[in-house]
Amino acid sequence: MNWATTFDQSHLLANVLGVIGALFMMASYLMKGMMRLRVAALIACVFMIGYAALKGAVPTLVLYTVLTPINIKKTLDMRRMVQAIERAREDTPLSQWLLPHMHRRTAKAGDVIWRKGDEATEMLYLDSGSLRLVEYDELLIEGALVGEIGLFAPDHRRTLSLSAATDCVLYSLTAEQMELLYFDSPKLGFHVMRLVVARLMSDVSKARTTGGSRADGAAVPASLASAANPAA
Numbered sequence: 001m002n003w004a005t006t007f008d009q010s011h012l013l014a015n016v017l018g019v020i021g022a023l024f025m026m027a028s029y030l031m032k033g034m035m036r037l038r039v040a041a042l043i044a045c046v047f048m049i050g051y052a053a054l055k056g057a058v059p060t061l062v063l064y065t066v067l068t069p070i071n072i073k074k075t076l077d078m079r080r081m082v083q084a085i086e087r088a089r090e091d092t093p094l095s096q097w098l099l100p101h102m103h104r105r106t107a108k109a110g111d112v113i114w115r116k117g118d119e120a121t122e123m124l125y126l127d128s129g130s131l132r133l134v135e136y137d138e139l140l141i142e143g144a145l146v147g148e149i150g151l152f153a154p155d156h157r158r159t160l161s162l163s164a165a166t167d168c169v170l171y172s173l174t175a176e177q178m179e180l181l182y183f184d185s186p187k188l189g190f191h192v193m194r195l196v197v198a199r200l201m202s203d204v205s206k207a208r209t210t211g212g213s214r215a216d217g218a219a220v221p222a223s224l225a226s227a228a229n230p231a232a
Contacts, residue, residue, distance in 0.1 A: 120150025
């Protein structure tokens with residue numbers, strides 16, 4: 001009788017843990033903020049491990065045991081990312097806000113970075129070297145940010161081609177990373193919008209003086225990137 005009672009209690013506890021874990025897992029799919037999503041997914045893993053252990057469901061136990069450290073790492077990474085942005089001063093150039101979250105890569109002179117009409121999947125920061133806007137034969141120098149408008153454009157397409165005029169060191173931020181940062185730090189999103197507005201104003205000014213048009217392929221130099229901040 002005692003064994004049967006213990007079994008029933010264990011069975012009930014397992015079901016309770018499983019239901020709570022399932023609720024947290026479903027909630028994580030409905031959340032837009034990545035920090036909250038990660039925390040919910042981590043809590044769900046803990047409850048599902050308890051459920052699987054009590055039920056003796058080995059595949060489920062293995063799955064959530066593996067997912068738990070992955071979720072912990074992603075949660076800590078996201079937390080550090082948000083804290084770094086929050087620590088940034090209001091007058092910090094936008095490039096300095098983004099650099100800790102960008103990935104370094106290199107390009108050789110003559111390499112095509114992207115072509116007009118390509119899907120826009122990233123924005124770039126030029127750390128060293130120079131890039132060329134092919135259609136305008138315009139050089140971009142160190143400190144330039146390029147490609148962010150394509151991430152927000154309805155069709156996500158490049159409007160100008162970009163190539164490496166010299167050997168370059170670039171830092172890349174993907175559209176997915178930008179979206180995560182935007183959801184978790186509205187302050188960063190505000191500064192990115194200021195950068196986009198600065199770019200568009202520069203495009204309009206250039207179009208008026210040259211009769212041409214500049215769009216996503218063009219870059220905001222370091223001076224304009226700084227102007228996108230409130231103190232500039």
